[in-house]
Amino acid sequence: xxxxxxxxxxxxxxxxxxxxxxxxxxxxxxxxxxxxxxxxxxxxxxxxxxxxxxxxxxxxxxxxxxxxxxxxxxxxxxxxxxxxxxxxxxxxxxxxxxxxxxxxxxxxxxxxxxxxxxxxxxxxxxxxxxxxxxxxxxxxxxxxxxxxxxxxxxxxxxxxxxxxxxxxxxxxxxxxxxxxxxxxxxxxxxxxxxxxxxxxxxxxxxxxxxxxxxxxxxxxxxxxxxxxxxxxxxxxxxxxxxxxxxxxxxxxxxxxxxxxxxxxxxxxxxxxxxxxxxxxxxxxxxxxxxxxxxxxxxxxxxxxxxxxxxxxxxxxxxxxxxxxxxxxxxxxxxxxxxxxxxxxxxxxxxxxxxxxxxxxxxxxxxxxxxxxxxxxxxxxxxxxxxxxxxxxxxxxxxxxxxxxxxxxxxxxxxxxxxxxxxxxxxxxxxxxxxxxxxxxxxxxxxxxxxxxxxxxxxxxxx
Amino acid sequence: xxxxxxxxxxxxxxxxxxxxxxxxxxxxxxxxxxxxxxxxxxxxxxxxxxxxxxxxxxxxxxxxxxxxxxxxxxxxxxxxxxxxxxxxxxxxxxxxxxxxxxxxxxxxxxxxxxxxxxxxxxxxxxxxxxxxxxxxxxxxxxxxxxxxxxxxxxxxxxxxxxxxxxxxxxxxxxxxxxxxxxxxxxxxxxxxxxxxxxxxxxxxxxxxxxxxxxxxxxxxxxxxxxxxxxxxxxxxxxxxxxxxxxxxxxxxxxxxxxxxxxxxxxxxxxxxxxxxxxxxxxxxxxxxxxxxxxxxxxxxxxxxxxxxxxxxxxxxxxxxxxxxxxxxxxxxxxxxxxxxxxxxxxxxxxxxxxxxxxxxxxxxxxxxxxxxxxxxxxxxxxxxxxxxxxxxxxxxxxxxxxxxxxxxxxxxxxxxxxxxxxxxxxxxxxxxxxxxxxxxxxxxxxxxxxxxxxxxxxxxxx
Numbered sequence: 001x002x003x004x005x006x007x008x009x010x011x012x013x014x015x016x017x018x019x020x021x022x023x024x025x026x027x028x029x030x031x032x033x034x035x036x037x038x039x040x041x042x043x044x045x046x047x048x049x050x051x052x053x054x055x056x057x058x059x060x061x062x063x064x065x066x067x068x069x070x071x072x073x074x075x076x077x078x079x080x081x082x083x084x085x086x087x088x089x090x091x092x093x094x095x096x097x098x099x100x101x102x103x104x105x106x107x108x109x110x111x112x113x114x115x116x117x118x119x120x121x122x123x124x125x126x127x128x129x130x131x132x133x134x135x136x137x138x139x140x141x142x143x144x145x146x147x148x149x150x151x152x153x154x155x156x157x158x159x160x161x162x163x164x165x166x167x168x169x170x171x172x173x174x175x176x177x178x179x180x181x182x183x184x185x186x187x188x189x190x191x192x193x194x195x196x197x198x199x200x201x202x203x204x205x206x207x208x209x210x211x212x213x214x215x216x217x218x219x220x221x222x223x224x225x226x227x228x229x230x231x232x233x234x235x236x237x238x239x240x241x242x243x244x245x246x247x248x249x250x251x252x253x254x255x256x257x258x259x260x261x262x263x264x265x266x267x268x269x270x271x272x273x274x275x276x277x278x279x280x281x282x283x284x285x286x287x288x289x290x291x292x293x294x295x296x297x298x299x300x301x302x303x304x305x306x307x308x309x310x311x312x313x314x315x316x317x318x319x320x321x322x323x324x325x326x327x328x329x330x331x332x333x334x335x336x337x338x339x340x341x342x343x344x345x346x347x348x349x350x351x352x353x354x355x356x357x358x359x360x361x362x363x364x365x366x367x368x369x370x371x372x373x374x375x376x377x378x379x380x381x382x383x384x385x386x387x388x389x390x391x392x393x394x395x396x397x398x399x400x401x402x403x404x405x406x407x408x409x410x411x412x413x414x415x416x417x418x419x420x421x422x423x424x425x426x427x428x429x430x431x432x433x434x435x436x437x438x439x440x441x442x443x444x445x446x447x448x449x450x451x452x453x454x455x456x457x458x459x460x461x462x
Numbered sequence: 463x464x465x466x467x468x469x470x471x472x473x474x475x476x477x478x479x480x481x482x483x484x485x486x487x488x489x490x491x492x493x494x495x496x497x498x499x500x501x502x503x504x505x506x507x508x509x510x511x512x513x514x515x516x517x518x519x520x521x522x523x524x525x526x527x528x529x530x531x532x533x534x535x536x537x538x539x540x541x542x543x544x545x546x547x548x549x550x551x552x553x554x555x556x557x558x559x560x561x562x563x564x565x566x567x568x569x570x571x572x573x574x575x576x577x578x579x580x581x582x583x584x585x586x587x588x589x590x591x592x593x594x595x596x597x598x599x600x601x602x603x604x605x606x607x608x609x610x611x612x613x614x615x616x617x618x619x620x621x622x623x624x625x626x627x628x629x630x631x632x633x634x635x636x637x638x639x640x641x642x643x644x645x646x647x648x649x650x651x652x653x654x655x656x657x658x659x660x661x662x663x664x665x666x667x668x669x670x671x672x673x674x675x676x677x678x679x680x681x682x683x684x685x686x687x688x689x690x691x692x693x694x695x696x697x698x699x700x701x702x703x704x705x706x707x708x709x710x711x712x713x714x715x716x717x718x719x720x721x722x723x724x725x726x727x728x729x730x731x732x733x734x735x736x737x738x739x740x741x742x743x744x745x746x747x748x749x750x751x752x753x754x755x756x757x758x759x760x761x762x763x764x765x766x767x768x769x770x771x772x773x774x775x776x777x778x779x780x781x782x783x784x785x786x787x788x789x790x791x792x793x794x795x796x797x798x799x800x801x802x803x804x805x806x807x808x809x810x811x812x813x814x815x816x817x818x819x820x821x822x823x824x825x826x827x828x829x830x831x832x833x834x835x836x837x838x839x840x841x842x843x844x845x846x847x848x849x850x851x852x853x854x855x856x857x858x859x860x861x862x863x864x865x866x867x868x869x870x871x872x873x874x875x876x877x878x879x880x881x882x883x884x885x886x887x888x889x890x891x892x893x894x895x896x897x898x899x900x901x902x903x904x905x906x907x908x909x910x911x912x913x914x915x916x917x918x919x920x921x922x923x924x
Contacts, residue, residue: 017906054848054849063524069523075544077539078541079528082535086536316906317907318906319903325900348903349903419908419910425903427888441810441887443821443880444479444778446880
């Protein structure tokens with residue numbers, strides 16, 4: 001073991017959105033910071049998640065817009081997207097982003113170690129870097145190790161016919177047919193992308209509706225949307241197993257029924273990267289799904305924070321970055337002997353992107369109903385919105401949830417509806433009343449007016 | 463003259479966004495309301511303005527998205543939009559909206575007169591309706607007569623080669639070439655639409671930059687954008703005259719130079735519909751441009767309000783509707799003997815729509831500089847935004863204006879940037895500090911993050 005140990009105020013394990021933010025915030029607050037990343041800077045979000053999927057949706061946007069206008073018999077023609085060329089552009093853009101991140105970390109004085117880090121007793125960690133093993137000491141540590149595709153053993157990808165989202169995002173040619181198991185954000189965005197690219201897509205969801213974490217009205221409208229564009233939607237179907245069979249993917253149900261496609265995508269959830277971190281040295285607890293348990297200040301142990309996907313609170317880059325900035329700020333305050341505030345999650349917007357998009361911010365009706373809360377809902381449908389009409393895509397609605405005369409939550413589905421997430425989160429954060437909605441001047445015409453309409457519609461008990 | 467005069471609490475003259483809102487608000491507040499509209503319900507916005515242009519932009523969106531991806535060599539193909547079919551759809555949609563407006567007015571108990579109204583002495587108005595002339599009395603009147611295309615005599619449209627925006631919106635086939643005089647929202651949106659439809663477009667602007675009401679950085683970026691897509695941009699060029707010549711449009715400059723195109727669009731501003739209203743009977747004053755002068759409560763005379771385009775404060779449907787709701791509320795309060803508050807314009811967002819879109823809310827840097835105010839600006843460029851990258855359209859920026867540590871104004875240009883108008887207006891209305899921007903959680907990835915970046919960028923004196 002190396003006798004000279006570099007001691008840092010803050011050691012960050014993981015260089016995704018959370019780790020990057022923790023390191024930069026710590027450095028800005030005057031801490032001496034190290035960051036260890038075993039893979040690529042940017043983590044899942046940049047390299048295998050939010051960003052590549054948005055590039056693919058943006059590149060194929062014309063296909064969907066053209067389809068909507070063709071359905072109205074206003075447009076004709078065809079658009080073809082070259083997936084291999086798109087992958088090449090993606091790699092260039094991502095490499096540029098990773099380089100910019102590395103430069104920003106360097107400029108901030110953060111020491112970056114390329115290697116897997118494992119906690120050791122006595123506020124230290126061992127980093128298996130390419131140029132040998134290193135040991136660093138820390139006053140405070142932020143675990144931001146992220147997550148990876150998760151699945152039961154019966155749905156294990158083989159990297160060939162049965163893929164996880166990492167692998168499907170690397171395809172250079174669209175498969176003829178694709179079965180997608182799971183209909184959260186990842187499954188639905190992939191369904192949209194590959195449907196646009198000409199793949200015959202089937203979505204298989206165990207829950208009785210698509211996007212089971214979203215409002216049932218949104219899940220049902222999503223199913224209608226996908227069916228209308230020729231995507232097969234199978235809900236309430238539990239896959240007993242998915243495996244390669246004669247070079248294709250075979251999905252078996254418990255009743256013996258089988259479905260085949262050229263490829264299967266397993267998008268059944270995410271698993272935490274909580275193994276191999278040396279958590280046992282700090283008696284850090286995991287929940288049943290393996291995510292790291294954290295307290296009110298995101299601490300998993302007296303000197304160790306866990307932020308982002310690895311703590312399982314939200315699997316969202318922006319929530320991860322927000323937690324990371326909190327943890328670094330908390331660490332700096334404690335190290336300076338100052339009082340630190342408890343973590344406040346704030347209003348965290350959530351989006352599913354595509355030809356119709358889902359968003360939510362704040363409380364959901366189902367969740368309030370489960371908790372027995374007294375609430376009302378009001379709605380507006382996109383069918384009447386001029387922007388939705390203009391794009392020939394009028395599916396969807398805005399649904400507002402009210403508690404004590406204030407907006408407690410907003411959810412929406414519609415063309416471009418991810419753009420409603422920011423104003424919705426602002427409205428929920430400010431706790432708007434009906435009068436606030438009347439007073440505020442929304443631009444006309446805009447999709448945002450559907451928010452206004454929903455807020456001014458009669459609120460009824462669900 | 464008819465001896466039996468119907469007396470209304472509120473007479474609304476004009477059935478556009480302002481008149482419609484005034485009538486419905488008045489009715490909701492218990493007033494007996496009449497509305498006189500000489501043309502079509504919905505006014506300019508619905509019939510000849512915001513809504514038709516958005517339908518045309520939405521219908522042609524695929525053409526622009528495809529062009530952006532083709533430029534990146536990611537996509538191939540072609541999209542063609544049938545303008546005649548689009549016009550037919552437009553007529554169907556607008557007729558549906560007019561019908562819905564008529565039904566809403568009827569349901570609210572508003573008596574609608576189809577005819578031109580003229581004020582008469584003694585709180586009365588004469589309405590030239592199809593079924594004869596009628597005289598109505600009123601306690602309060604709201605003038606919401608709107609505006610129409612305006613132009614100096616030398617640029618007068620002939621309805622054939624030289625068109626105003628009303629006529630250009632009715633074209634069933636795109637002209638081979640189009641000269642657009644003026645580069646405000648109308649001129650630029652038409653340039654985008656007809657460029658998409660394959661027309662060779664030239665923009666002629668007298669000011670030294672495009673969109674002269676917007677920030678210079680936005681105007682300059684707009685010029686680059688249009689030039690890049692093959693639109694000729696002539697700034698600092700004053701047209702001495704535009705007229706038909708051998709069936710085409712000829713634009714003459716003062717130096718004798720001439721430009722020709724199949725059609726010319728005169729988009730040089732708007733003129734108020736303030737003539738023929740009988741304003742002299744109430745000693746109602748007009749400003750130099752002919753717009754009705756109004757006081758702090760939007761009153762033009764003791765019992766007569768003027769709202770929307772006709773008062774010239776803003777030529778925006780949402781501002782018009784907001785003023786109208788205020789006026790009707792003020793009238794109801796006064797008639798009930800209650801105290802009424804002065805008109806507060808609020809934060810009024812402004813948008814120019816298209817392949818790149820401009821938006822602003824609150825104070826503009828130029829305006830603050832002119833007034834000698836102490837302010838700083840901070841910026842973020844769209845080039846780094848993942849949504850802009852995904853759509854292959856990275857032109858533009860977000861520019862924030864700060865006064866006393868609070869956001870006083872936001873302006874932006876970029877792909878889909880009209881969607882920033884609502885959050886920007888919310889931020890300006892709330893007077894965010896830098897800390898507010900740090901605290902709020904923006905969804906990732908989103909165009910909205912460019913707002914955050916601009917707010918967190920170093921603020922410098924301009």
